[in-house]
Amino acid sequence: xxxxxxxxxxxxxxxxxxxxxxxxxxxxxxxxxxxxxxxxxxxxxxxxxxxxxxxxxxxxxxxxxxxxxxxxxxxxxxxxxxxxxxxxxxxxxxxxxxxxxxxxxxxxxxxxxxxxxxxxxxxxxxxxxxxxxxxxxxxxxxxxxxxxxxxxxxxxxxxxxxxxxxxxxxxxxxxxxx
Numbered sequence: 137x138x139x140x141x142x143x144x145x146x147x148x149x150x151x152x153x154x155x156x157x158x159x160x161x162x163x164x165x166x167x168x169x170x171x172x173x174x175x176x177x178x179x180x181x182x183x184x185x186x187x188x189x190x191x192x193x194x195x196x197x198x199x200x201x202x203x204x205x206x207x208x209x210x211x212x213x214x215x216x217x218x219x220x221x222x223x224x225x226x227x228x229x230x231x232x233x234x235x236x237x238x239x240x241x242x243x244x245x246x247x248x249x250x251x252x253x254x255x256x257x258x259x260x261x262x263x264x265x266x267x268x269x270x271x272x273x274x275x276x277x278x279x280x281x282x283x284x285x286x287x288x289x290x291x292x293x294x295x296x297x298x299x300x301x302x303x304x305x306x307x308x309x310x311x312x313x314x
Contacts (some may be wrong), residue, residue, distance in 0.1 A: 139204050139205065139206045139211065139242065140204070140205050141202055141203070141204055141205075141245055141246065141249050142202070142203055142205050143200070143201065143202060144191075144201040144202065144203055145190075145191060145194035145200075145201040145202070146194065146196075146197060147195065148188065148190065148191050148192065149186040150203075150210075151184070151188045151190070151191040152184055152187070152188070153209070153210050154185075154187050154201070154203060154213050155180075155183040155184040155186070155187035155188070155208055156180075156183075156234055157210050157211070157212075157213055157232065157234060158183050158187065158213060158230060159179050159183045159204075159313055160179050160232065160234060160235065160240070161234060161235065162175065162179060162183075162232070163172065163175045163176070163179065164235040165232075165235075165271060165274075166268070166293075169268060169270060169271075169293055169297065170293050170294045170295060170297070171295020171297070172295075173295070174295045175213060175294075176293040178294070179294070182258075184260065184304060189220045190215065191281070195219070195313075197219075197257075198218045198219050198241060199215075199216070199217045199219065200214070200215070200250060200253050201213070201215050202214040202215075202216070202217045202246050202249050204233075204237075204242045204245065204246060206226070207239045209232045209235045211233070211242065212232065212233040212237060212242040212243065212245075212246055213230060213231075213246070214228060214230065214231045214232075214233050214246040214247070214249070214250055214264075215228070215230040215231075215274035216227065216228040216229065216253075221264075224264050225262055225264060225282060226250075226254060226258070226260055226261055226262065226263055226264060227264045227265070228247075228263065228264065228266075229266070230264040231243060231246060231247065231312050232264065233242050236243060239272070241311075243277060244281065247281060248312045248313055250263060250309070250312075251263060251306070251309035251310060251311075251312035251313055252300055252313060255308045255309060255310050257302055260308060260309060260310055261309075261314075262305055262306060262307050262308075262309065263305070263306040263309040264303060264304070264305050265283065265303070265304045265305075266301050266302065266303045266304075267301070267302055267304070268293070268299050268300070268301060269288060269300035269301060269302045270299065270300070276303060278304045279304075281312060282304075282311050282312065283304030283305065284304065284305055284307075285302050285303070285304055286303050286304070287303040288300050288301065288302050288303070288304070289301055289303075
């Protein structure tokens with residue numbers, strides 16, 4: 137089986153499958169960071185509503201939704217947009233891999249495809265990404281990929297806990313294509 141990276145965004149029917157993958161990944165990665173009640177009871181519906189809106193309002197010039205697909209099932213996803221924080225530029229808001237598919241290179245492939253989109257369609261504009269600082273695995277991954285941590289700030293996570301967010305930046309995203 138070959139895992140393919142595909143661009144999504146035009147078919148509203150894809151939204152729920154992406155939302156369900158996003159929910160599973162967050163339930164795994166953020167247990168103890170978010171409140172359990174939120175993760176188990178509120179997140180699934182909120183995630184579906186968020187992804188349905190992202191697909192409904194999709195703008196191919198400003199948004200990128202990618203999925204790593206194995207036998208028609210999404211096993212990893214990336215969402216990036218110039219609209220989330222226009223002053224910042226492109227922000228990768230989501231980069232998630234199904235818990236059972238981690239450490240198979242899918243995150244690297246998705247990040248490289250975001251960089252390719254920036255290089256091919258946006259003149260190599262900088263890539264920004266934010267991650268919860270307690271997620272040590274993600275911090276290490278982004279640093280190994282050449283991201284430079286440029287900011288930290290507090291955020292109130294679902295469930296009420298204050299969490300530090302780290303922002304990474306690739307001033308020249310083409311380095312992710314090597």
